[in-house]
Amino acid sequence: MAAKRDPAKIAALEEDALTATARAHLVQPWPVAGSIGAEVRGGIAAGDGIYVTDQEGRRLIDGPAGMWCTNVGHRSEPIARVLYEQAMALSYNSPWYTTSEPSVRLAERLAAHAPGDLKHVFYTTGGSSAVETALRFMQFSNNVRGRPEKKLIVSRQGGYHGSTYLSASLNGRPRDHDWMDNASDQVVRLSCPNPFRRPTGMNVPQFCDFLVDEFKKAIERHGADRIGAFIAEPVMASGGVIVPPDGYLKRMRKLCAENDILFIADEVVTAFGRLGHVFASKDVFDIEPDMITFAKGVTSGYFPLGGVMISSRLLEQLRASNHSEAMFAHGLTYSSHPIGCAVALKNLDLLEDGLLAHTREIAPYFQAQLKTLEDLPLVGEVRGLGLMACVECVADRESNNPLALDIEVGKRIDAHCQRLGLLVRPLIHMCVMSPPLTITRSQIDDLVSILRQGIRLTMDELVRERLWRG
Template sequence: MAAARDLRATETTEPGGGDAIELAKRHLIQPWPYAGSVGAEARALIGEGDGIYITDNTGKRLIDGPAGMWCVNVGHRREELAKVMYDQAMALSYNTPWYTMNAPSAELAMRIAGHAPGDLSHVFYTTGGSSAVETALRFMQFYNNVRGRPEKKLILSRGGAYHGSTYLSASLNGRPRDRDWMDGADELVIKLSSPDPFRRPQGMSLAAFTDFLVEQFRDTVARVGADRIGAFVGEPVQASGGVVVPPDGYLGRIREICRDNDILYVSDEVVTGFGRLGHVFASGDVFGIDPDMITFAKGVTSGYFPLGGVIISERLLEELRRSNHPDAMFGHGLTYTSHPVGCAVALKNLDLLEESVLAHTQAVAPYFQAQLKTLEELPLVGEVRGVGLMGCVECVADRESKDPLQLDKDVGKRIDAHCHELGLLVRPLINMCVMSPPLIITREQIDDMVAILREGISRTMDDLRREGVWQG
């Protein structure tokens, strides 16, 4: 059976021959391509998944270190989710959300609201994280237009942030390589400093760094004017920025400034939601904040079906209902809003999380963090950081300067290549390796993952020394 499944991963799908790799090179445009290879590129071909493992087209079994893309939270090949997908598709595969609705979407909205902090009690569904953030921002614009404040539209974001790939959501991104060759709505966005303790100025205490971030936020509001700023959008943990965990108390203090200045606080939980930190949402249960909106996607269906959404405060909706413009229309929606199959899968996924996966994550996360931390023994590693089942290994040329630029810029890819050979897929980010495995991972599997990562980093150190790139 295994041989047959491996064959299916590369079998011909086009008359005249050619396996999936060749077909990709001829016809498939990959996401985030370089101009020199766009439309002519093939990437690692994955044939199947099972639990925390995936199998590539050569038959090599790999630990799925990134859980797909932060999303396969309950693991691959969960029959419960596959069955629900089939059953719902056979009952109702689609309905137009413009003038009809379906039962799974209403039940899921109720259950999501039950886990959300504060008065976040209403859900608008999207197809993923980018469209969820886009929806939150368009809602902010609509909200302020209805309330007679058309000038209150600017958005505060931060360095290191990642919020999506649609035009407005991508405009918030704070990683330079995301915007080097792309346009954005720069006139609407103000970027603040990343809350990255590892990159704080040398000699500055953590408390002083936190004060600096808060005062920068407060000064920006005062300088620009609260009457012009509509929203702050922030990830509780900056995921694609390198698993940046903010200093204690920082998010709560930012929340207070937003509340005092009538600035909507949008907590982007596309990554941290649905179990990644051991709770359905991290905003309240981990960081003690009650945002005005929470965006979610990825883990809501464990990646089995594209679904995302925004949870919106009852207060905001009540203010709209009381406004002098009852006929004002929120002219926003998607063909696949409230998709019945996606919502049915999300309901079963939430069952699995509530039954055992959240508790397991809370139990195993401290061990995951402790084992990853042992990698700081390696001289190439500047810092290991993380929370829940999110972790990042940041490599530096030397620990005193924390300079990553003297290293080969593809050091993360070098480590990933070695780890792939050894049986682990990691998420390389220039000089960093990010790990966010399926939440069902066991202690023994964590040991395997960390042992492979240690060997992959060690082999990379040998490569860099041999090539004269690094002398550590």
């Protein structure tokens, strides 16, 4: 009689084999030179609702919602069904000379939600390509209109806009540029609109005045005739969930309009429910941009898709130019992908059928419960909006300086939280939360409880190692 095989041992052997294969062949995103091509990261085997299961069988709350993207949660049967049905009906069509029905229907739905006259969409494959498209469109438009010198792009310190060459050049995080080439000569960078780190002695309204005045001076210094666009995340996501001062975006938008500078709202994170609306620009911040970039939540991560909403006015200007032969020589093999567009349509159904309202109702509770973590000595500030938040750790509350451990603090907290049942997005000395929109009050309580324990364990660890006085 054959001996019974232990399922746990079989799973462990399979995991070891998978780990070895990954180390041998898989190059991970954002690697460091010392381990590039030989790095192994924690494995995720399954997902359901707000939870994922790792390869060790632990069930974890997906605190970052994948990468700010699994808005409707994991294992959505309606979306899975659409993936199959669309693949069986039409798996692909070339956007160069054909059009699919899902891409047209989605364009109509997006135009209905977009603010102002943003009634047109150019589809891409993700957020980086969406930002790249918006910038190339600005360049093309100014070339066609006889303004080839109007190409400078204004971005902010702390911002993140992508990993393609031009989009990455906009990023305002120093580590992004330490070893990578970029088009820095095309970028003007302003201060980060972070009220927590405003200059000493300056209140928040004064800080807002300072930021707006800085933009005015940049326009005067470089010339409005040379600045093509200003790009901003309504809430800086990867920069640490930076919510700008009240009125800041409206005032920056006004300056752009007065100086014929395109305002690009980078809503790759803030759109599709993260702040309770399909697009946050108008409904949350009362601005009508010239373009809006989107990705991530448009399909809740079930299929790669992104895009740019473009003002009708901009297209009309091009059609009225003297260069009808000018070609916007830009496109992607997977632009307007029928499966991605079909998934996005179903995703919109789920958002409109209750998830947007649920997010608006539960977001204040989410923010309030996380705010209780400010009673921990390691926590300098908890901030956020909608269902996105950041816990920033500091060495002391008088200076608000980050801990000297730098990137290790967030990683330490994440490691403890994973053992307790929560995935955290560690960002240097910060921890970011952006769970699926389906999260409930009791699940928020679980998330905050585990995060509290993880921070406490990290505090004890730092004191033991004499790295922090507490």
